[in-house]
Amino acid sequence: MKVLHVVTGLHAGGAERQLALLLRHLPKDQRHEVATLTDPGTVARELRADGVTVHHLGMRGNRDLGVLPRLTRLIRNGRYDLVHTHLYRAMLYGRLAARLAGVRGVLATEHSLQAGVIEGRPTSRGVKALYLAAERLGSTTLAVSGQVAAVLDAWGVPAHRVRRLPNGVDAARYRFGPAERAAHRARLRAELGLPADAFVVGGVGRLVDGKRFHVPLAALAALPPAARLLLVGEGPARAALTARAQRLGVRDRLVLTGERDDVPELLTAMDVLVSPSRAETFGLAALEGLAAGLPVLHSACPALADLPTAAAPHARLLPSEPDHYARELTALAAAPPGLLPVPPAVAHYDITRIAAELAALYRESAGALPGPRHPARRRTEPARLPSL
Template sequence: MRVLHIVTGLASGGAERQLHLLLRHLPAHQQCEVLALTNPGTVAEALRADGVTVHHLGMRGNRDLGALPRLVRLVRAGRYDLVHTHLYRAQLYGRLAARLAGVRAVVATEHSLHAGVIEGRPVTRGVKGLYLAAERLGSTTVAVSRQVAQTLHSWGVPPARVELIPNGIDAARFRRPPAERAAVRRRLRAELGLPERSWVVGGVGRLVPGKRFEVLVEALAELDPAARLVLVGAGPERAALERRAVELGVRERLVLTGERDDVPELLTAMDVLAAPSTAETFGLGALEGLAAGLPVRHSACPALDELPPSAAPQARRIPSEPAAYAAALRDLRHLDDHTADPLPHPPAVGHYDIARVAADLGALYDRLARA
């Protein structure tokens, strides 16, 4: 089976990294290629390193309608059995192009949808109308959490057209023997300029308003001078975060790594993972922190909300406010040092194992192709 994944871009965001991980674990008989409408970033490089063919359409913006004929020609020339789209722009153009090219099995994964927000932006009447029109061109929409599925149903998407398949994590990538972990930790702390005895709070995600990383910058100002904040990701909020850190006198204690493709390794340099976003549709970063053996403090994680509290005892939900994070982080700071011996995997990590998730998605592909 030949499958084409169409994605808006391939920067190192949660949806893009999830696509990369899925392609490593889908059944071997499903031969996948990837097409980025724009911005082929670090994930494109990682996919190519894995031997995956990556196409770049060179689309200039949401209204670059001239890209549609090029996309149709590429889909038709590839003779794909199934097209799978990811993120809003790719869902609009990809579903339409697949239909025009004669592909009947068309899947879309909805990674980031709330009742009034899609991919961090307000849902206008026009955006919702285009979304629903494109949805009718597909075969199935995959929801990554019950929350996303419920939003789709409230928008009028029939339940029979929605398949619940959560995101997954490759837990093995986040665990390593103690000696190796200690060596990686020392190397990365030195690379990032972190003092040997510093206590490191980490955040992972795109630097966009919805991630609310300014909450962590303000909380940092209330922590003792040995604390450092490492934010892994790139985005338009970088300059604003730097300015706020300067205003608070903590700029030298803030490390902005930019876009990286070694997140599992970077997590070993941290002592706690903090996720102050209130608008998550899954909460992949929190699960990755748990897989790396870190305590996690978060403000929204549907993946954990859908499980009993005993599934992740080292994770705690707190308000997305600087004072709440400062208090929670101070409490953790006083605990015994766990870093030489990371916390064990909680049941939540096994529940979202990527092998099981990829098998479910592969079965959906087979079913749609037969139909």
């Protein structure tokens, strides 16, 4: 089986890294290639290092319609059995190109749809209309959480065309033996200028307003002077966070790492992970914190909301306000819990299980397409797949 993944870009974002992680765990009897419309960045280099073929289509902007014939030719000439799209622009162009090339098995993972917002931007009437028109060209839309599935339902996407397939976390990557963990912790604290005995509050994600990292930053001012805030990620809100830290008098206690590819190791330098965003479509950072054995304070995590509370006993849901975070962080700073057991939620979302479900879905989707595996000759209705 040969699958082409079409993605808007390959910078170091959550959906892009999730794609790379899945491709590392899908079975070897399925051949996967990636087409990126634009921005063949950090993740493209990682994929190529893993031996994955990455096609760059050189899209210059949202209205660069010239990408459509280029993508159509790539799909037709590549003789792919299935096309799997990721992110809004790739869904629009990828689904249409696949149908023009004769491929009827077209899946799309919806990573970033919220009520009134898609990929962090408001959904206008035109955006919604385009989305729904493109959705009808595919065969299946995969929702990464119950929240995303609920938005798709509210938008009128038929239930038989939606499957639940969550994101996954590479649980094994976050597990270190005691000696190895201590070595990473000491090395990274020294590298980042964090005192060995400091209470370190950590956050992982793009530095954008929606992540609300100003909340733990404001809470930091109420914590003991030895406390630090370590934010792993990059983005347009960096300058505003730095300026706010200066105004609060905690600039020397804020550490910004920029974009890093050693997040599991960096988590060993933290004592607690915070995720103060009010709106997430999945909440991968919270799961990564739990996989690393950290207590987690969060304000939105659909991945955990989809499970019983007992599945993540060390995760606490808080209003996204500084005083609530300050109160919980003060208590943790007074008695740090140390390394905690990995909760059942992490095993539930382990990438090996998620990749196995996706591989089975690929086989199911390809099996629903009758006739020889030649995209230009397929004639079938979209596959109707049962719910997970």
